[in-house]
Amino acid sequence: MEKVLELIRENKLMQARNELIDMNVVDIAQLLDETNQEKMLIIFRILPKDISADVFSYLSYEKQRYIIESITDKEIKNIINELFLDDTIDFLEELPANVVKKVLKNTDENTRALINQFLKYPENSAGSIMTIEYVDLKKKMTVKEALEHIRKTGIDKETINTCYVMDKNRRLEGVISIRQLILNDDDTIINDIMDENVIYVHTLEDQEDVADTFRKYDFTSMPVVDNENRLVGIITIDDIVDIIEQENTEDFQKMAAMVPSEEEYLKTSVFSLAKHRVMWLLVLMISATFTGNIIKKFEDVLQSVVVLAAFIPMLMDTGGNAGSQSSTLVIRGLALGEIKAKDILKVIWKELRVSIVVGITLAIVNFLRIFLLEKTDFYISLAICISLFFTVVIAKVVGGVLPILAKKLKMDPAIMASPLITTIVDAFALLIYFTAATALLGI
Numbered sequence: 001m002e003k004v005l006e007l008i009r010e011n012k013l014m015q016a017r018n019e020l021i022d023m024n025v026v027d028i029a030q031l032l033d034e035t036n037q038e039k040m041l042i043i044f045r046i047l048p049k050d051i052s053a054d055v056f057s058y059l060s061y062e063k064q065r066y067i068i069e070s071i072t073d074k075e076i077k078n079i080i081n082e083l084f085l086d087d088t089i090d091f092l093e094e095l096p097a098n099v100v101k102k103v104l105k106n107t108d109e110n111t112r113a114l115i116n117q118f119l120k121y122p123e124n125s126a127g128s129i130m131t132i133e134y135v136d137l138k139k140k141m142t143v144k145e146a147l148e149h150i151r152k153t154g155i156d157k158e159t160i161n162t163c164y165v166m167d168k169n170r171r172l173e174g175v176i177s178i179r180q181l182i183l184n185d186d187d188t189i190i191n192d193i194m195d196e197n198v199i200y201v202h203t204l205e206d207q208e209d210v211a212d213t214f215r216k217y218d219f220t221s222m223p224v225v226d227n228e229n230r231l232v233g234i235i236t237i238d239d240i241v242d243i244i245e246q247e248n249t250e251d252f253q254k255m256a257a258m259v260p261s262e263e264e265y266l267k268t269s270v271f272s273l274a275k276h277r278v279m280w281l282l283v284l285m286i287s288a289t290f291t292g293n294i295i296k297k298f299e300d301v302l303q304s305v306v307v308l309a310a311f312i313p314m315l316m317d318t319g320g321n322a323g324s325q326s327s328t329l330v331i332r333g334l335a336l337g338e339i340k341a342k343d344i345l346k347v348i349w350k351e352l353r354v355s356i357v358v359g360i361t362l363a364i365v366n367f368l369r370i371f372l373l374e375k376t377d378f379y380i381s382l383a384i385c386i387s388l389f390f391t392v393v394i395a396k397v398v399g400g401v402l403p404i405l406a407k408k409l410k411m412d413p414a415i416m417a418s419p420l421i422t423t424i425v426d427a428f429a430l431l432i433y434f435t436a437a438t439a440l441l442g443i
């Protein structure tokens with residue numbers, strides 16, 4: 001990369017072009033993303049047409065927009081002609097209307113109609129991420145005819161590894177892999193060797209559900225059909241990898257009590273980051289006032305035995321951590337399909353047993369520490385450890401149950417993560433603590 005930049009600085013453009021041709025398109029895109037806009041445009045323009053389109057599909061949204069706004073209509077047309085349709089849709093969805101208009105005017109009528117059709121699909125649906133560049137076959141074809149058809153049309157297809165068999169009305173009848181075609185005799189009929197048990201998704205299906213189906217069946221591509229079972233496109237594994245990354249990022253942000261955002265951290269403004277965080281922080285701050293009210297209610301207990309206050313942070317932190325462990329495992333299990341909403345009683349029973357083992361272990365260790373080492377009063381030590389045990393039990397059960405309840409209510413289970421669980425468990429921990437202290441100490 002340094003060599004290419006040095007050649008650009010010395011205005012040795014042909015030498016730089018020759019160096020770029022030997023590089024992987026992903027590495028070229030990374031080079032462009034890391035250079036300033038002026039040099040980036042020079043590098044992009046010296047690339048051959050077929051390479052420049054591939055590089056364009058891997059660039060960040062900001063770089064794509066800058067290029068489209070800077071290059072000529074002819075150059076835009078070359079890029080659109082070389083891009084696969086799903087990559088074209090991906091970057092058009094992020095562009096402002098005036099830039100989209102500039103792109104569309106440089107496409108032919110058929111491509112423009114297809115783009116407009118794709119843009120009408122709901123965001124994050126199977127229809128919005130599919131491509132129409134697939135190989136279609138007829139079941140009456142022989143293997144020889146099928147291979148000849150693939151040789152003629154495959155150059156423009158996103159994948160030829162899996163071919164789709166359709167009838168005259170474009171209804172999906174079966175699938176067949178290129179491997180099967182190569183390994184069978186030339187005169188074998190497609191109908192005799194195709195797989196009729198086709199796994200497919202519908203155009204309006206959510207992309208997260210599509211990703212789950214890919215993960216379940218280990219597919220590299222999957223057909224997309226409409227309500228009449230007509231094949232309208234396919235989704236390939238490269239798009240699914242991006243979706244899994246996007247959905248995981250969204251879940252992490254929700255679990256950290258933030259509004260999800262697809263913008264890169266360093267490219268996001270301070271006010272935008274603050275806006276995404278402040279709402280949940282306000283909700284959690286206000287909900288935490290219940291904890292303060294509980295402490296106020298038992299103020300006389302604290303005044304009588306001041307040492308009780310010293311163990312409040314330990315109880316609340318342990319409860320919050322215990323609840324977070326359970327919620328994280330259950331949220332992940334729900335995301336992977338390992339846990340279903342109907343499994344709520346199984347989860348409660350499992351977390352209850354786990355919490356009893358964990359709670360007893362923590363209570364015993366804590367009792368030995370504060371009673372023997374810190375010489376705390378026996379009844380105070382007992383009150384603390386009893387509270388710790390029940391706090392852990394409640395925290396783990398609550399942490400396991402809340403994500404499933406969210407799923408049942410058609411909410412994202414990720415919102416029932418650490419910050420919210422901690423706020424709920426804190427209130428329970430204090431109630432148990434002061435109730436136990438009042439009973440054992442006779443206050």
